[in-house]
Structure formats: C-alpha cells, structure tokens
Amino acid sequence: MISALSRVFPIATVVAAIMVVWYGFTVYLNSPWQIDRYEKAGIEWQMGDLVRDTMAHDRPVLPAPHQIAIEIWKTTVEKKITSKRSLIFHGSVTLSSTLLGFAMGTILGIGLAVSIVENRAMDKSLMPWIITSQTIPILAIAPMIIVVLNAVGLSGLVPKAMISTYLSFFPVVVGMVKGLRSPDPMHIDLMRTYNSSRLHMFWKLRLPASVPFLFASMKVAIAISLVGAIVGELPTGAVAGLGARLLAGSYYGQTIQIWSALISAACMAAILVTVVSVISHVTLKRMGLRA
Amino acid sequence: MTGFQRTIASLGGAAGLAAMVLAITDLGTSGIGLILGGILLAGVGLRHRTGVMPQARLDLAASLGGMVLLLSMLDGDMPAASWPLLIACWLVGWLAVEKSLAARDMSPTMSSIVSLAVPVFFGAWIIFVWEMLTVGLQVPTVLLPPPSMIAVRFAESTSILWADFQQTVIKAALSGYIIGCGSAFIIAILIDRVPFLQRGLLPVGNFISALPIVGIAPIMVMWFGFDWQSKAAVVVVMTFFPMLVNTVAGLQATQAMERDLLRTYASSYFQLLLKLRLPTAAPFIFNALKINSTLALIGAIVAEFFGTPIVGLGFRISTEVGRMNVDMVWAEIVVAALAGSLSYGLLSLLEKQVTFWHPSNRRKIQ
Numbered sequence: 001m002i003s004a005l006s007r008v009f010p011i012a013t014v015v016a017a018i019m020v021v022w023y024g025f026t027v028y029l030n031s032p033w034q035i036d037r038y039e040k041a042g043i044e045w046q047m048g049d050l051v052r053d054t055m056a057h058d059r060p061v062l063p064a065p066h067q068i069a070i071e072i073w074k075t076t077v078e079k080k081i082t083s084k085r086s087l088i089f090h091g092s093v094t095l096s097s098t099l100l101g102f103a104m105g106t107i108l109g110i111g112l113a114v115s116i117v118e119n120r121a122m123d124k125s126l127m128p129w130i131i132t133s134q135t136i137p138i139l140a141i142a143p144m145i146i147v148v149l150n151a152v153g154l155s156g157l158v159p160k161a162m163i164s165t166y167l168s169f170f171p172v173v174v175g176m177v178k179g180l181r182s183p184d185p186m187h188i189d190l191m192r193t194y195n196s197s198r199l200h201m202f203w204k205l206r207l208p209a210s211v212p213f214l215f216a217s218m219k220v221a222i223a224i225s226l227v228g229a230i231v232g233e234l235p236t237g238a239v240a241g242l243g244a245r246l247l248a249g250s251y252y253g254q255t256i257q258i259w260s261a262l263i264s265a266a267c268m269a270a271i272l273v274t275v276v277s278v279i280s281h282v283t284l285k286r287m288g289l290r291a
Numbered sequence: 292m293t294g295f296q297r298t299i300a301s302l303g304g305a306a307g308l309a310a311m312v313l314a315i316t317d318l319g320t321s322g323i324g325l326i327l328g329g330i331l332l333a334g335v336g337l338r339h340r341t342g343v344m345p346q347a348r349l350d351l352a353a354s355l356g357g358m359v360l361l362l363s364m365l366d367g368d369m370p371a372a373s374w375p376l377l378i379a380c381w382l383v384g385w386l387a388v389e390k391s392l393a394a395r396d397m398s399p400t401m402s403s404i405v406s407l408a409v410p411v412f413f414g415a416w417i418i419f420v421w422e423m424l425t426v427g428l429q430v431p432t433v434l435l436p437p438p439s440m441i442a443v444r445f446a447e448s449t450s451i452l453w454a455d456f457q458q459t460v461i462k463a464a465l466s467g468y469i470i471g472c473g474s475a476f477i478i479a480i481l482i483d484r485v486p487f488l489q490r491g492l493l494p495v496g497n498f499i500s501a502l503p504i505v506g507i508a509p510i511m512v513m514w515f516g517f518d519w520q521s522k523a524a525v526v527v528v529m530t531f532f533p534m535l536v537n538t539v540a541g542l543q544a545t546q547a548m549e550r551d552l553l554r555t556y557a558s559s560y561f562q563l564l565l566k567l568r569l570p571t572a573a574p575f576i577f578n579a580l581k582i583n584s585t586l587a588l589i590g591a592i593v594a595e596f597f598g599t600p601i602v603g604l605g606f607r608i609s610t611e612v613g614r615m616n617v618d619m620v621w622a623e624i625v626v627a628a629l630a631g632s633l634s635y636g637l638l639s640l641l642e643k644q645v646t647f648w649h650p651s652n653r654r655k656i657q
Binding site for chain 1 (some may be wrong): 389597624
C-alpha cells in the first residue's frame with residue numbers, strides 16, 4: 001500500500017504541476033487578445049475577469065484543460081457514433097488502420113527475424129538495410145505514399161496501414177532477433193545431446209525464449225503504428241480519422257478541436273500500450289516466466 | 292556445400308536453363324546474348340554436380356555478368372527469356388554470398404571486406420531489380436519511377452534540393468535537435484539530484500515519448516509562424532522526452548560498488564558525475580541521440596505540411612505530389628534518406644569513439 005502510494009504520489013504531483021503551468025500559460029497566451037478586446041469595448045477589467053474570460057474563448061491560442069475535457073465529452077458521449085463530428089467515429093477509423101498495420105508489421109517482423117536468425121546470408125545482407133530503412137523519415141513521405149496509392153485505386157484502410165506496418169516491423173525485428181538468439185549456450189548444447197533437429201530447436205527452445213522480447217517490442221510497435229496511422233490520415237483530404245480532425249482543426253483555426261483530437265490520440269496510445277502489457281503479463285505468467 | 296546451398300544452385304541452374312530454352316524458341320526477339328547468358332548461368336548453377344571449380348568467385352562473376360547483360364538490353368519491351376535469366380542471376384548471386392560467408396579459412400581483413408561487401412551487393416541488387424521491373428514491365432512512373440530517372444532528376448535539380456536541405460535540415464531540424472537534446476540533457480542532470488522528481492517525471496516522460504507528438508505541428512505553426520522557427524519548435528518537443536528519459540536512466544546505471552569506490556577516493560559530486568556517471572550514461576545518451584536524429588527529420592518535414600514558406604523538403608514533397616512529379620518527390624526522399632543515414636552513421640562513429648570501453652564495442656576474440 002505504502003509502496004503504491006510512494007509510486008503514485010510523485011507522478012500525481014508532476015501531473016498536477018503540469019496542469020498548473022498549463023492554466024498559467026492559458027491566461028498568459030490568451031490575455032493579449034482579451035485585453036485588446038476589453039480596450040476596444042472600453043470595459044474596466046480586473047485580474048479575475050481576465051482569468052475567467054481567457055478560459056472561455058472559442059478559438060484560444062491555448063485552450064484550458066477543462067475546455068478540452070468538455071469538448072471531448074461533447075464529441076464522444078453526447079454525439080451519435082455515426083455522426084461525422086463524433087470523436088469515437090474518428091478514433092475507430094484510426095484504430096482500425098493502427099491495428100491492421102500493427103498486425104502486418106508484427107507478422108512481417110517475426111518472419112524477417114526468423115529468416116535472419118536461421119540464415120547467415122540473410123543476416124549479413126538484410127540487417128544493415130533494415131537499420132537504414134528506419135533512418136529514412138518515412139512518416140514524412142507518408143502523404144506521398146497515400147496519394148500515389150490512391151492514384152492507382154488503392155484507398156481507404158490499406159495504404160494507411162502500410163505506413164504503420166513500415167514503422168512497426170522494425171522494433172519487432174530487432175527484438176525478435178535478440179530474443180531468438182537469447183537461449184543459453186548450455187540449453188542449446190542440451191538440445192544437441194538430444195539430437196534435436198533445427199526445427200525442433202526452433203519450436204522448443206528459440207521461440208519460447210523470444211516471447212518476452214517479442215512483447216517488449218510490441219509495446220513500442222503499437223505506439224509507433226498509431227503515429228503512422230495518424231500521419232497517414234493527414235493527406236486524404238481530411239475525410240476521417242484523428243489525423244483528419246487535426247488537419248481540419250488547423251485549417252479552420254479550431255484549436256480546441258486540435259487539442260481534443262491530440263488528447264484522445266494520447267489516451268488511445270496509452271490504452272493500446274496497456275492492453276499489450278496486460279496480454280504480455282498474462283502470457284508470460286502462463287509460460288512460467290516472471291513478468 | 293550444404294544442402295541449402297545445393298538447392299539454391301540447382302534452382303539457379305534450372306532458371307538459367309529455362310532462360311536458354313525460352314531464348315532459343317523465341318529467337319526472333321531474344322537474340323544470341325540471352326542464349327549465351329542462359330547457358331552461362333545454367334552451367335555455373337549446375338556445376339556443383341560435377342564438383343569442378345567450386346569457388347564463390349565464379350558464381351559472383353556469372354551473376355554480375357548476367358546483370359550487365361540484362362542492363363544492356365533494358366527497355367520497355369523485354370523478351371520473355373530475360374525474366375528467368377533475372378531469377379537465375381539472383382539465385383547464383385545469393386549462392387555466391389552463402390559460399391563466401393561460410394568460408395572458414397579467411398584472413399580477418401578478407402572477412403571484414405566480405406561483411407562490408409555483402410550488404411552493398413544486396414543494396415545494388417535491390418536497385419537493379421527495381422530498375423528492371425519498373426522499366427521492363429512499364430510500371431507507370433507516377434506509381435514508381437525507375438532509379439535512373441530519379442538519379443537524373445536529382446542531378447538536374449541540385450540547387451533546389453540544396454535550398455530545401457538548408458531550410459529543413461540545417462535550419463529547422465538541426466537547431467531544434469540541438470535545443471531539444473541540449474535542454475533535455477541539462478534538465479536530466481538537474482532532475483537526477485531530486486529523487487522525488489525522478490520518480491514523478493520518468494513515468495510521465497515515458498508516457499509522453501509514446502505519444503503521437505507530431506500532432507502538435509499545427510499548433511506550433513499557429514504559435515511560431517510559417518518559417519523554420521515553428522518546425523524547430525516541433526523538433527524540440529519531439530526530441531526532448533526521449534533524451535530526458537534515456538539520460539535519467541543512464542545516470543542511474545552506475546553500480547553501487549563503483550560509486551563506493553569513488554566515494555572512498557573522497558570525490559566530489561562533479562567528479563563523480565564527470566568521471567563515472569556520465570561515461571556510464573553515454574550508451575543511453577547516444578541511443579537517444581540516434582533515435583532523435585530520425586525524429587528530428589520527421590518532425591521538421593511533417594510540420595511543413597501545415598504551412599511553410601515556399602522552400603523545404605516537406606513543402607516540395609507535398610506540392611510535387613500534387614503535380615504528380617513523382618521523380619522530384621523521390622529525389623527529395625533521397626535527400627532525406629541521405630541526411631538521416633549520414634547523421635545516424637556519424638553518431639555511430641562518435642559513439643564508438645566515446646564508448647570504446649563498452650562490451651559491444653570491444654574487439655571480439657576469435
């Protein structure tokens with residue numbers, strides 16, 4: 001109990017401090033415009049009025065946290081899910097391409113890792129290029145990929161998911177290669193004394209040993225594939241998805257809308273990572289490993 | 292030869308034979324070159340059955356010869372026999388790589404040359420196949436331009452590319468990277484003195500590093516204007532948290548024994564920091580610097596999609612896509628990839644120099 005409290009208390013303090021600083025900046029950043037308006041209207045104003053009014057703008061420079069919370073509440077709970085203005089609708093669009101991309105990336109990553117570990121030529125020729133592939137700012141060229149794939153008639157979920165795939169296969173490859181190579185030489189020798197084949201060694205020893213590494217990589221991969229999905233939504237002409245909400249918000253100066261899309265993306269990332277963690281915890285426990 | 296090598300060799304030989312047969316039956320369009328190429332690769336691939344001249348050199352030479360032959364006749368109307376020949380070249384090239392990696396009696400210099408040459412050979416193959424497929428199958432250039440076309444466009448528009456490079460990489464990404472990493476480094480050292488802040492900030496920092504921070508780009512463009520300052524601001528925020536989290540973790544990586552030793556020497560806080568803790572943290576810090584070098588480029592380019600002066604990698608990419616000048620877009624991608632790979636390579640070199648003591652950098656005992 002005390003250890004849990006000593007863990008939560010510092011985090012809560014930091015979060016509270018961020019909130020205080022945020023409110024401070026809300027007043028500071030929005031006040032020039034507000035003061036300007038007071039002076040035009042010739043209203044006598046006190047500090048209290050200023051603080052109250054800066055937090056009630058329609059299009060503030062920086063919205064206050066409670067404004068964002070209200071906006072999120074309005075666009076999730078009070079809107080029908082089918083509505084174009086519902087964040088749940090946009091979130092689910094993003095979520096579906098995130099998950100598809102994550103699944104494809106994980107499968108691709110595992111496949112590459114297995115071939116790299118089992119074949120030396122693959123290891124030597126592929127590994128440097130896999131690392132190089134991630135120094136290319138793929139997110140930056142994501143819009144081009146989307147537009148070009150659209151031009152050949154491939155649109156909707158798949159192009160966005162491909163960007164997520166490109167981003168998420170990398171941590172999986174790196175983690176799985178490490179994991180498949182992690183068995184103790186002693187264990188490998190033991191398997192050899194049993195005269196086990198390579199296939200046997202793979203199924204009974206290497207694959208189980210790699211599972212903790214796989215889950216650690218999947219946590220990184222799912223967060224990064226959400227980023228890929230959001231950026232992938234930017235150029236589709238702002239149709240649907242959290243990325244489209246961001247772009248539409250920036251076109252029309254709807255800062256509250258931008259921030260609420262951002263915060264919901266953040267919550268989604270947190271939930272996705274937590275789900276993977278829970279699955280990892282349960283699986284590792286059932287495998288008899290300490291999670 | 293292992294069973295796997297034998298399989299590749301036989302498959303390569305069979306593909307060579309197929310190329311030869313196809314070329315003979317379709318002599319009108321194929322010509323004599325393809326027949327000879329087919330015979331050469333079939334012979335090289337199938338020679339393991341006779342056991343003469345098993346060297347990898349011969350496989351490599353045959354593969355390269357086939358590639359040159361294919362390149363020399365590359366146009367939009369490739370004879371059917373060239374596709375099995377391409378497959379034969381690929382398999383025989385793979386065989387050469389397999390054999391040279393499996394060779395046991397190699398000098399250290401030779402083996403380091405091989406381990407450098409293999410990825411280069413692989414990269415060359417990717418570009419070669421790309422060129423073959425896009426030109427040979429007449430893939431629309433809008434979808435995927437051939438590498439030669441990109442190279443020509445790159446050479447023609449170096450001045451535009453250089454201006455974009457300066458705007459996006461030097462002004463926006465580099466300045467943001469330095470400010471973001473530098474401030475995170477200083478704050479990490481300050482936080483390190485307060486355990487309470489450590490326990491509070493680390494989970495929050497970890498959480499924020501997993502967030503889609505690129506999303507703040509439109510907000511930063513609203514706050515700091517269209518020029519490079521807003522892009523640099525995005526880069527600062529993106530690079531800050533990975534650096535913070537890694538530096539704090541690195542500063543905690545010292546062992547109690549080592550700290551005790553320095554305490555018995557009566558070392559001060561700064562001596563402890565400079566002589567023990569920062570060197571121990573160096574691998575973590577370099578890890579963050581490497582992650583951030585890619586993040587910085589991404590941040591700077593993506594931020595340009597939300598508003599920019601008429602120069603910059605992101606601006607050029609989004610406008611040239613709109614005009615369907617895909618070769619120009621790819622030239623910009625080459626610039627971005629070069630910038631990303633070069634900065635990553637430089638950081639890796641620097642890391643090797645700084646963390647020469649780390650187990651992963653020690654020379655392996657054979």
